[in-house]
Amino acid sequence: MNTRLLFLPFTLLITAPASAQDVSSPLSPLFECRQISDATARLACLDSAVDQLYASEGSGDVVVVGRDDIEAAEEATYGLDISGLRLPGLMNFNLSGGESTDLANAAAPAAGTEAESASHRVERNDAGEITRIEGLAIENLERGAYNRLIVTLQNGQVWRQIDDTRIIYSRRQPVSEMSAAVRSAALGSHLMDLNDRGRWFRVRRER
Numbered sequence: 001m002n003t004r005l006l007f008l009p010f011t012l013l014i015t016a017p018a019s020a021q022d023v024s025s026p027l028s029p030l031f032e033c034r035q036i037s038d039a040t041a042r043l044a045c046l047d048s049a050v051d052q053l054y055a056s057e058g059s060g061d062v063v064v065v066g067r068d069d070i071e072a073a074e075e076a077t078y079g080l081d082i083s084g085l086r087l088p089g090l091m092n093f094n095l096s097g098g099e100s101t102d103l104a105n106a107a108a109p110a111a112g113t114e115a116e117s118a119s120h121r122v123e124r125n126d127a128g129e130i131t132r133i134e135g136l137a138i139e140n141l142e143r144g145a146y147n148r149l150i151v152t153l154q155n156g157q158v159w160r161q162i163d164d165t166r167i168i169y170s171r172r173q174p175v176s177e178m179s180a181a182v183r184s185a186a187l188g189s190h191l192m193d194l195n196d197r198g199r200w201f202r203v204r205r206e207r
Contacts, residue, residue, distance in 0.1 A: 026053060026062045075122065078130050079159070079182065079190050079205030123183075132183040138175050138194075151180060151192065151203070158206045159192060165201035169194055
C-alpha cells in the first residue's frame with residue numbers, strides 16, 4: 001500500500017475550501033474506505049483516496065503543516081490581534097498544557113541569536129494556548145511618551161508599555177544581556193517583566 005500514509009499522524013492538513021460551507025476533512029475519503037469490508041475493494045478505495053490527496057497537495061488545495069510550523073506561528077503572533085484570522089491551533093495535536101523549551105524562534109532572528117532562541121520557555125494552558133513566554137532576548141530599550149518603555153526583542157517583536165508602572169533598570173548592564181518575559185493577563189492584555197525581577201508592567205505589542 002502507498003507509504004505516503006505513514007506521514008499523516010505527524011502533520012496537520014489545512015484545506016482551502018471552495019465555500020464557507022465546505023468543511024469536510026481532506027481525510028474523509030480515507031476514513032470512509034475503512035467501512036468497506038472487502039479487502040480488495042478497500043485497498044482500491046485507499047489507493048484512490050491517497051492519489052486524490054496527493055493531487056490536492058500538489059495543487060495547493062491542501063497544505064501540510066507540521067507541528068513545529070504551528071508552534072513558531074503561535075509564538076510569532078502572540079500578543080497580536082489576529083481575531084480575523086483562522087490559524088490551526090496545537091489542540092489539533094492533542095497537546096496538553098505545560099512548558100516547552102524546544103520551540104522555533106518567534107520570528108526570523110538576527111544573525112548570531114540562535115542560542116537565545118533555543119533558551120525560550122513557553123507555557124501553555126490545557127487548551128494549548130500560550131500563556132507565558134520567558135527568556136526573550138532584548139535588542140533595544142528606549143523611553144517613549146510619559147517615560148514609558150518601548151522594548152524591542154531580538155526576534156523583531158516590539159512591545160510598548162501602556163501603564164505608569166515605574167521601571168528602572170541598570171544602564172551598566174548591556175541590553176544584549178537582558179531578557180524579558182511576557183504573560184497573558186485579563187481581557188486579552190499582556191504583562192512584561194525584565195530580567196526576572198518580578199516587577200510586571202502592562203504592555204501592548206506593536207509588531
